[in-house]
Amino acid sequence: MAQASQRIRNFSIIAHIDHGKSTLADRLIEYTGALSKREMEEQVLDSMDLERERGITIKLQAVRLSYQAKDGEVYELNLIDTPGHVDFTYEVSRSLAACEGALLVVDAVQGIEAQTLANVYLALENNLEIIPVINKIDLPSAEPERVQQEIEDVIGLDASDAILASAKVGTGVEEILERIVTMVPPPQGDDDAPLKALIFDSKFDAYKGAISYVRVVEGRVAKGTTMKMMSTGKEFEVTEVGVFTPAMKIVEELKAGQVGFIAASIKNVKDTQVGDTITDAERPAAEPLPGYRKSTPMVFCGLYPVETNDYNRLRDSLEKLHLNDASLVFEPETSAALGFGFRCGFLGLLHMEIIQERLEREYDLNLITTAPSVIYKVKNILGEVLDIDNPANLPPVDQIETIAEPVVKATILVPADFVGPIMELNQEKRGTYLAMDYVSKSRVRLVYELPLSEIVFDYFDELKSRTKGYASLDYELAGYKESDLVKIDVLLNGELVDALSFIVHRSKSYNRGRKLVEKLQGIIPRQMFEIPIQSVIGNRVIARETVRAMRKDVLAKCYGGDISRKRKLLEKQKAGKKRMKQVGNVEIPQDAFMAVLKIED
């Protein structure tokens, strides 16, 4: 049996957004004949709209390719796609852990970009064989030599034999496949050892239940196996195992080295957590595979329907999304300003944006999202510790003993030229320096402890703008630290709008309070009445602006010939206003609730 696994290659593709990962994947699928051209259009290209539009992979894909190499043998190549954003770093690390090799795809014009780096390092940590591919060489402005040099300088990889490719026109595809066969080591692992299968993704299917996407590391699994989740001890009877062609195809069994899926009528995706190890209940492995981590939401925000009667629809939609995404958590909450909604937890900001957009698009909901917050641990005067994930729920100042905020260990990789600006940024963001080292001649790794709230605030944007996009960031939660934090409330027209409250370090409170009212003044349109906007800490007003009353909003003419038209115009305007939330007498546009994120320190 060891023979068979010699002809398996498991690999993934690492690439920056727009560097051609999807096109290359499509090309590989097409070349190996997994799908006809027509099927390509229908199946591969028909993944989530959002992914296509943003050029990012949200949900992982896996596909098995059958390739007859020049040596005459037929190889089973398993391509495991990876998402390309720090919110999903953990998911990336698990899919890389399921591979022995990775294609590093770099754009021949743009060169290496930040997001690629973190993933390359993850791949190196997982001891993957890396095959550099310089893509888009068909472009007139392509500079493959320069990019080759960059790969060597920045990543420290030998790129002298990098494959020059153009996924668009199909150049280099065969060479890539050959190189995968010759360079990527076949999976190790004993078919006869106790089962160990790594879950690198999961998906909910209405008929089959939660399906685990796995890489079998050792042993074998087939229909009828009683499988056991090593993190929870839960057991399920396997109903189906199969591979991705890319359509799901049932097979007899999956063996060490193979990539495929396992269905076991599991009702909840929570039971198929990414990173967990599946073993055989009757002959369990002694140790799970390393690296399992329970997914914990880090960022929280309120989601409210603009139309109050959409509440049930919002709940149903969240439940549906949750079926496929165990990392999304939500529970009902009530806001005095916004009514009934949900407090939702996400892996990060992108995850939050994606969920919000999917709710609006796929479920046609009109939503108000409040500014994201983290979980604060508040010790009150009774000595109780409260988890506060909504600033509006912070107890009054005189009942608070201490507040602690989550901190992360942040690793930043950046060209040496930008070390200064990064240090400055981290200083501004209340960071604590931990370490710095050179990973190559020109590249530096900086390690800082940073408050998570600062990362949620605008850290990414700042990082990008201060390093021309050349910095990459990875972070992991590193506990809680006490801090001098205050809550800022916002009053519109004298009324507290709880959904606009936020928690901030005292040293920044005055500045952010002032900037927020300025921002809100720009976002809230002029209305029939003047609207004072105030930010307050406790009872103390720290800033005030006014939205002047509108002075002209009238139909100059309205006679017999156009009464219907004018009535319909007013109806249309009224419908347009529905995108705003009426709080008291004030109409507040949706983006006002995110305004706090758009201010600069």
Place this chain on the structure above:
Amino acid sequence: MPSLYVHVPFCIQKCDYCAFYSHGLTDYSKELIPLYLEGLEMEMANHQKDAPQGVSSLFIGGGTPTALPLENLDHLLKLIIRNFSFAERAEKTTEGNPGTLTREKLILLREYGINRFSLGVQAFDDNLLRNVGRIHSAQQARDGVQLLRTLGFANINLDLMFGLPGQSMSLWKKSVEEALSYRPEHLSLYGLMLEEGTPLYDRFGEGLDGAESTGAQGLPDDDVQADMQEWAVEHLEKAGYLHYETSNFALPGFECRHNLGYWRGEEYLGLGPGGVSCLKRIRQKNVENVRAYWASLHEGKEPLDEEGKEMLSLEDCMAERMILGLRLREGVSFTKFREDFGVDLRNIYGDVLERYRNRDCFVIRGDRLSLNEKYAFVANGILREFVRGAG
């Protein structure tokens, strides 16, 4: 008794801001005049039955009725007089452009009993007039007012516009003051509206506030326009005019009765291509095409546009009563509302009245609900409350 509007879809040349149905008079469109009159003759015959007791008022509008050649104008007036009887001392208005007035035409109008004339002055400033494609000069407007008075028109309206490209506050004041110097019985002051499909819309888009549109020949911004409006209201009221409707001012007793009919929710007949009628709760609009208008009538059909008859729901009728009635200083009558719709206004719109109570938006005086004068120019915010929010 309904009022009667007759649409004349011809002018010398369309103005840059105008979205009404009208043909600039070219050799081609001149051929349409006989078809138009023939169609009108057939249509009037069909509609006599809608006004068994005659009509309460007449308004000949356009387009530019006075752009018609003398003999066509004569024909038009003859058709009206032959087909409809009028209430006693009925108000009969004709609109006209200062560039189209001749002594002969005005005498003709007087002979047919036209007792009110509405003159489209827009501004007493040649530069501003040119900016929006008006065909006449300020001097022609002055001469026109003079001629109307000489020929015995004792009820004259002057239309003025503010918010014109290149118009400053001082230019606006100049036009208003000159208009007042002629002591017209009625003044309409319209804020320029950018209507889609007009040359002015193409020039400025919807961006009234855009910096690019606020240059020397650009549009005054909303604040300047509001200042213009407020100044005019104050100035005209001092001069003895009543601000009786959003954009209309009159010396006491000279409010336009025809237009009051629209705002009070009374029935009206609108004939000619593009004309709109509203009888009972049915509103219908004629097709905006002279040939199609004529052809339908020729085949014995009603010359309606593709939307045909619109049966207004009770809800829409009530909403219209509010959005029209609140344009008037006199406001909406509770009694008439109940008579017309069988329900109390307060039962239908009590929540709206309540919501704005502390803002002092509404004034209730006796049987009437009106809008506080200080919100007259931001009325849409309140008027939207009365309509459906369907998009």
